[in-house]
Amino acid sequence: MPIDYVEVLDPDSELIADFHDNVLVEAFPDKYVREDIPILRKNVIVRNWTDGNEICRYHLFTACKDGGVIGGVSFYFFSFGSYAMGMGSYIGVKKEHRKGGIGRKLIDIRDQTLFADAREFDCYLKELVIQVNDPSLMKIEEIKNDSMDPWKREMFWRRRGYRKIAFNFVQPAIKPEYPPIEYLSLHIYPYVYELKDMKRISRDELRDIIYCFVKCTGTVGPMDTDPSYLRMKSELSEQEYFAVI
């Protein structure tokens, strides 16, 4: 049976609940890092927004087999006008279907979709940034409860050219009653030649990346009162460059 890769555009689609129940719950067992079905639906309803020169577009693709969802990827295209970046939200494949190339196909779809958005909005797509569980920041219990060995996950991304940004990122709470997440690090994948082999990232570039993440994925209130965002802002002011390792 072939695998169908379907973009979810209808907020009432059953694919949203299937993706959540069949893929996200298993792949992201920590409920505090996981969007629930109402949040996923809201993302599909809002899908596009603009604010001044900023353009944001949400995408959710599911991998379906025999009528069920066995994997998926969600991400944002975010443009500042002249240049744009992609921001990963979730990627997951059901355990029994891993190591068959579905993850690679979902990564390809994400890249192609971001380039198509950049062409549509006539801007320069610089990079993709994702959040990855950082085993050096995780407690033993968090490592034990993870859905895969976090060191292997880091290697999975590294082999594909993603590099960790040495910055103390905090994912702001995704619901008011949830805590912020302290064990994620940002990884960057360059789409443009001048960023290949980058060894460091400037404060201004990192500020844009953090701004995008917090604006799209995290905040439950105004950004300027969010304690996680304020902490990152103050840490940013202390260094001019941050290592990319």
Ligand SMILES: CC(C)(COP(=O)(O)OP(=O)(O)OC[C@H]1O[C@@H](n2cnc3c(N)ncnc32)[C@H](O)[C@@H]1OP(=O)(O)O)[C@@H](O)C(=O)NCCC(=O)NCCS
């Ligand atoms: C990360 C994840 C999405 C990868 O999905 P996947 O479908 O297993 O990915 P792929 O099959 O494309 O690649 C996995 C490995 O299997 C190998 N593989 C792919 N097709 C294969 C095949 N036909 N035969 C043998 N090996 C194969 C790949 O080469 C790859 O190994 P590599 O990293 O050494 O190159 C999946 O492990 C997952 O859901 N993890 C939990 C959630 C998660 O951590 N998401 C990432 C958050 S940042």
